[in-house]
Amino acid sequence: MSSLDSHADNPYLAHHFETEEQQTESCTLGMWLFLAQEVMFFGGLFLAYAIYRSLYPEAWSAGSHTLDVVVGGINTVFLLLSSFTMAMGVYYAQTGKQKQLALMLLATLALGITFVTVKWFFEYAPKIEAGVFPGKLWAPNPANHHYGQLAFFEGQGLQMFFLLYFVMTGMHALHMIIGFGILLVLIVMTMQGKFHAQRYLPILFFGLYWHFVDIVWVFLFPMFYLVS
Amino acid sequence: MSTEHLVEPSADFPVRDYGPPRVHYLNWRHTIASWLLSRDHKRIGIMYLVSISIFFVVGSLFAAIFRLELLTPEGDFLQADTYNKFFTLHGVVMIFFFLIPSIPAVLGNFLIPLMIGAKDVAFPKLNLASWYIFMVGGTIGVAIILLGGLDTGWTFYTPLSSSYANTHVFLAAMLVFITGFSSILTGLNFLVTIHKMRAPGLTWFRLPLFIWAHYATSVIQVLGTPVLAITVFLVGIERIWGVGIFDPALGGDPILFQHMFWFYSHPAVYIMILPGMGVISEVIACFSRNRVFGYEFIAFSSVAIAIIGFLVWGHHMYVSGQSMYANLVFSLLTMLVAVPSAIKIFNWTATLYKGNVIWETPMLYAVGFIGLFGIGGGTGLFLGTTGLDVPLHDTYFVVAHFHYVMVGGMVMAYLAGIHFWWPKITGKMYAQTPAKISAIVVFVGFNFTFFPQFLAGWNGMPRRYHSYNADFQIWNVLSTAGATVLGIGFLMPAFYLGWSLFFGKDAGSNPWGARGLEWEACTSPPIPHNFEEIPVVTQEAYAYTGEETVSV
């Protein structure tokens, strides 16, 4: 494709852009549009949540009381910390400090993985084991000291609560896992010295994505854990 | 021929007519990989053209078979369950694999960079990726067909789709989810391209209306499609986990599905018409040799449609048990959304009235569009009134309504566009006489197919049944006969356009004497990079003087 690459002087400028400024602005706008798309995507789930919560307030309260606020809270802290390390990463990228950047990205990755691990071992797995997984597997075990009470819940909508809990937090976790993959690539690229003060857009954009994912959690946490 | 100056010099582009360039985007590389891995928006447009043409044939075959079945009132060779599969697959293929990508992904891809003086779309790799995503969706579609089909209707209403259907609903949910992302990426790409890649001097109000229409379409694609994606995702979850998100037996609300589905799918009908309106503005201006009357009104009406279009979904749900007050509001808003469409129709008509009309093939299609879309939109208003919709809902009247807008509107516009830009895309001119005949055959065949359906529906024939009351037979016989003519009309372009590829004469850069960067500053076919140098624009769009000559 070499004959198409008309910017021999600037390998970072793709052939179809005239100036680097135009390229930066285009990528930035594209990133924001992608996030707008994500908002609509999660929006559908939030709508379903709003409808079913208003239909089944008792189920929401009963379900929410079995969620572990402490674990959820600690996880929230991990996630907010990861947002902080990511923001620092962007700062170091902009100032061209490659070593610190790599460190911050690694910290973000570690915090993210901690979140997902905690989520699995302290939240998803015990629920599934106690029969608190909606659908065909649904059979809350009355003998379970924590979730057993759910077996005695009378009325509708309890499965719906857990369904939305699993789907919404699961969709959130999936976004994080996709983020891990991207982070790995960014870390390798950082170690290869691909980013410096003049070229850090991918870091910036990933930062936007990561903050978006965090904000989603900031909504999810009270919506599921703090229903009274 | 191609060395003559066919266009009178305009201020921006003094006298040029380029012959076919030695190296252009079609011949500069020949390997298969140079197509399949191409990031050139023009080649990707062609790849979409080939793929959606195949899907169009598949979708038409389903329709041909069930139209044949409907010749007689009783079930002859299709029984209820097979019939359900046939109309479902027809709808799914036509909507998701033909209409939604048709003008944006083929003509939009090809033309947007040319029209705004850019070398490519903003994200060429993403553009290629969107084609691959589309083809993954298409492969799932083919798999569904081979594995035994789908029978939920293209609307996937719950709880039929979630609890009762025994066909491949999960695969279909994946198909819609995946194909949706191809549409989102195309829209995102166009929005950024239109914002950031315009040539110097090409201000917003100098843009061709085709661009405005695609801008509005892209907004809908980016903001609406994700909602559909998450909706079908939930249906998919319901299928595999056996939970009741939309199943009343398990505490779910099936009406919520309808709200979420139509929140996308009403705006989606504008994905399926706005780009067509963009094509019509270009064609009408060119063949009236006139600046489009009320340019700003048409531009803003596209944006208005995109915005108000998000607020009217409830008109599909008047009889769903939705609250009376909601019905009222949706009905009012529905009346409102028709206003911008009507503005366009008035302005095109005024453009014709003040212009020098030339009856070339694209113009025949375009004028056909105005009439048919007028009928389709007008009957939409009938359906938008809460009272009238109660008896008409789920009858053939609705079927006729949406075919007038989708086929009479969008497919006619697509054909107008293909005929208009064919010489630009391929560098070859097709034979005019068969082309004009085909336009007329399509128009006549279309009306014979779908007008009787208005009457059948008005008299109460319900949609989606393989057998019907014998009283309705006359309308169905007419409709099937019309469909045969329509089918012939659709086949004809395959022959003369195909013929032109091999034997057509070189078109020259501007055979219609049209205005616009793609005609005035580009060769036919365009060179790989579109422009020798990035053009500078100092003029409004459609600076027709009336002196331009056609040479075909």
Ligand code: HEM
């Ligand atoms: C003037 C603008 C329009 C108005 C006021 C309008 C109104 C309506 C209404 C009220 C219905 C529901 C009828 C029922 O199910 O009882 C309907 C159905 C439909 N319309 Fe339109 N419409 C308009 C334009 C369009 C356009 C431009 C398209 C597509 C290109 C379109 C495609 C459809 C489809 C596909 C359906 C049927 C969906 C289904 O149930 O399968 N409409 N329209």
Ligand SMILES: [Cu+2]
């Ligand atoms: Cu609608």
